Amino acid sequence: MTFTSPLIxxxxxxxxxxxxxxxxxxxRRTRYAVRFATLPMLDRVAPTRPRWRRHLATGLVLLALAVFATAAAGPQMDLRVPYERATVIIAIDVSGSMEAQDVAPDRITAAKLAAVQFVRELPETVQVGAVAFASDASVVTPVTADRELVVRSIEALQARGGTAIGEAVFASAEEVVRQASAEEAASDDGSPSGTDAQNPAETEGTEDTEDAVSIPARLVLLSDGFNTAGRSPAESAQAALEAEMPVSTIAYGTPGGVISNGVSTQSVPADDESLRTLAEDTGGHFYRAESGAELDQVYEDIGSSIGWRTETTLVTTPLVLLGLALAIVATALSLRWFSRLV
Structure with missing residues (x-):
């Protein structure tokens, strides 16, 4: 807690x-009482003394004064509040290696279940898009406020082909830029466009282009293998930076994961190094998940930060109300027990 006027x-x-x-x-009163009266006499004169009750009202008044003094100093705290609007792109690896069964029942099924839960638990102010990538990458759901549309798209994903991590980042960055352009156009003509048409209330209060372009965006990318197609993750980092889109990456699966074609088996470990570098270069975070439960926890950790910002807020009013409540309680107790205000 900090204060705007600490000298107060x-x-x-x-x-x-x-x-x-x-x-x-x-x-001092105790000493005087003992000095001028014997203890047996005190017991007969005042056999029942209020003890702690006679100090409680005064203590509450003093506490109320302390709270009022603190409130006058302009206390402020850093509080976590949701963005008025934010964009999250979920990019899911659907390469053939996602059929590996080192994560029960298999990687692709566990990944889809965790992603669906993640989407449903995001703050309502967050719009979501989905990207699937294998040998190439495509936007399977443009950024939208319709969570169930995103969920259905994720649930329909099937494993196939190679792994194009870099292309997934490029596709996600292009979607973020497209969404920003749609927001800018909507703010210019005052009418909803693109996915905003699904929720006109979200466009109310849009005042200028700067507000539309500055909508925070984040990419959450899950992959279980090495980049085998398209542009490299290192190349895609610059596109993410230009789109002001931090990339949080999840290295998924166990080091011993394998896939089989019935004749031979192939090891399919995740490329931790490239994914970690991509996250660090774009201002995101790197995670590793080797089970469905760990993946759920990763998405929960990401969700606790995505769509929220830290805002310094004055807490003067709550403190004043607390001080007032303490003073009222003190007065009520004093009147009840001693028939006086304090």
Whole structure:
């Protein structure tokens, strides 16, 4: 927690002084009572003493004063809030190696289940697109607010061909740029276009081109093998940077994963090094998942950051309300127990 006017916190000093003075006063009253009356007499005169109750109301008042002093200093906290709009592209490797069964029941099935859950749990303000890549890459679902359309596209994916990681990044970057251009056109003519037509409410409040282009985008790319077709992941990193699209990569499968054609077997480990470099070069994060449960956890970790931003927010109002509540409770207890305000 930080403060816009930290010097005002000096107001806590007199509050602390009042607390110390109260404690000293209570000790002095105890000494005087013992000095001028015997203990048996005190028990007969005041057989039931309120004890902690007589201090609670005063303590709550002092605490309320401390809260008010803190609120006056303009406290502010970093809070995680959802973006008003954000774009996430999910790129899934559908190469032949995704038929390997080192991840139960097989890689492609477990990957689709985890991706579907990830899509459904993203914040409502996030629009989603899907890219599938094998020997080439294609956008199977343009960026849209229709989550079920994305889910159906992911569920229909089938394993085939080689692995074009770089092409997947290029295709995703082009989709992000296309979406930004659609947003820009919509802001210029004041009408929804492209996928925004599915949810006109999201275009309300769009004021200028800068707002449309600055929509944060993220690519989440899962692959279980080495790049075997198309442009390299290293080449695609520049396209991701130009699209302002960090790439979070997931190296999927176990090092011992194999596929078989009935005659021979082929080892199909993921290319950790290239995927890690791609993530680091674009400002994303690298993950490794060797089981369906680990993949679920990876998507959960990614989802906890995608679509959210950290915003410094004043918390003066909640503190003032807390201080007011403490003062009211203190007054109510004092009236109830001692028939006085404090």
């Amino acid at each position: 916190l000096l107001a806590l000093v007199p509050v602390a002084a009042l607390a110390v003075a109260y404690v000293l006063l209570q000790r």
